[in-house]
Amino acid sequence: KNQVEQSPQSLIILEGKNCTLQCNYTVSPFSNLRWYKQDTGRGPVSLTIMTFSENTKSNGRYTATLDADTKQSSLHITASQLSDSASYICVVTSLDSNYQLIWGAGTKLIIKP
Amino acid sequence: DAEITQSPRHKITETGRQVTLACHQTWNHNNMFWYRQDLGHGLRLIHYSYGVQDTNKGEVSDGYSVSRSNTEDLPLTLESAASSQTSVYFCASSVGQGQAFFGQGTRLTVV
Numbered sequence: 001k002n003q004v005e006q007s008p009q010s011l012i013i014l015e016g017k018n019c020t021l022q023c024n025y026t027v028s029p030f031s032n033l034r035w036y037k038q039d040t041g042r043g044p045v046s047l048t049i050m051t052f053s054e055n056t057k058s059n060g061r062y063t064a065t066l067d068a069d070t071k072q073s074s075l076h077i078t079a080s081q082l083s084d085s086a087s088y089i090c091v092v093t094s095l096d097s098n099y100q101l102i103w104g105a106g107t108k109l110i111i112k113p
Numbered sequence: 114d115a116e117i118t119q120s121p122r123h124k125i126t127e128t129g130r131q132v133t134l135a136c137h138q139t140w141n142h143n144n145m146f147w148y149r150q151d152l153g154h155g156l157r158l159i160h161y162s163y164g165v166q167d168t169n170k171g172e173v174s175d176g177y178s179v180s181r182s183n184t185e186d187l188p189l190t191l192e193s194a195a196s197s198q199t200s201v202y203f204c205a206s207s208v209g210q211g212q213a214f215f216g217q218g219t220r221l222t223v224v
Contacts, residue, residue, distance in 0.1 A: 004155065031210065043203050043215025044156075089155065093210060101213070103148075103155030 002027040004092050004104035012110045017080055021107045023073040023090030031093040035064050035075045038087045038106065047075070047088075077109075085111045116140075119204050119216035126223055132191040134219050136204030142214075144207045145187040147171075147179060149200040150218075156203065162187055194223045 004025045013019050025033070032051045036044035048057045048064040050073070057064050061084075063076045077084055087106040094100050117138040126132050138145065143164045148156040148171075158171030160179040168179050176198060178190045191198055201220050205213040 034212070041218070043205070043218055044213075045215070046212040049212070100158070103157070105153060105155045 002092075002094055002100075002102045004090055004102050006088075006090050006104040006107050008107060009105070010108040010110070012112060013080055015080055015082055015111050015113050018076065018078050019080060019109065021075045021077075021088050021090075021109070023075070023104055025071050025073070025090070025092045025102070025104075027071075027092040027094050027102050029095040030068065030071075031095045033064075033066055033073050033093070034091045035062070035073075036089040036091060038089060040086070044089055080111045082111050082113060085109060117204060117206055117214055117216045119202075119219050121219060122217065123220045124222070126194050126221070128194060128196060128223055130194050132194050132221065134189045134191075134202055134204075134221070136187045136189065136216060137185055138204075138206040138214075139185065140206060140208075140214065141184055142206035142208050143184070144209070144213075145181070146205045146207075146213065147177070147187065147189045148203045148205065149173065149198075150203060151200050159189065159202075160187075191221075194221075196223050199223045 007022045034049045035047045038044040050066045061078045066073045087108050089106040090104040092102045120135045146161045147159040157173045162181040203218050204216040207213040
């Protein structure tokens, strides 16, 4: 069964610190992996997209990594800011099922001043 | 600016009533999706459409229906609302495998 699991479920860190969020997936065949940021009360917004051949991709203070062999991805946030407080969701696109998106449950990140 | 809008933002309805949630996008995207989001769960796909007159069931489609009469709109109808359908509903649109753009969400409470 296609699944996406994220850890930790929630995380609290101090402003200015770094953190890493994890995503493990069992989706096959794999098309791409996206990280979305969802602010409270709003729809998700895409941060990065990675295809099979990409190992690392950055978007400002956000850096995503992908290991297609172990089916793992991580999202690293550098020098966290209060505005980073949100849920971060890992989404994997399957080549089967009409490119269906398989959504993780998300990691809720809270940045404290 | 192109956008995707959902209405209403909040809705309270009674069990057994028919409810329709609206979704309108101005990007001219072929693909449109409806998801529900519940605490502790990822977004779960209800229905999706790849173009006018095309509709498909997602993983949690029971009790829901959609219609696609034009490119811009994909209304979601709950035929007979149940308490289990209390949730936050998100509409999204995309082109091909491109990024999905989401609406602001509709919080639906069934009492």
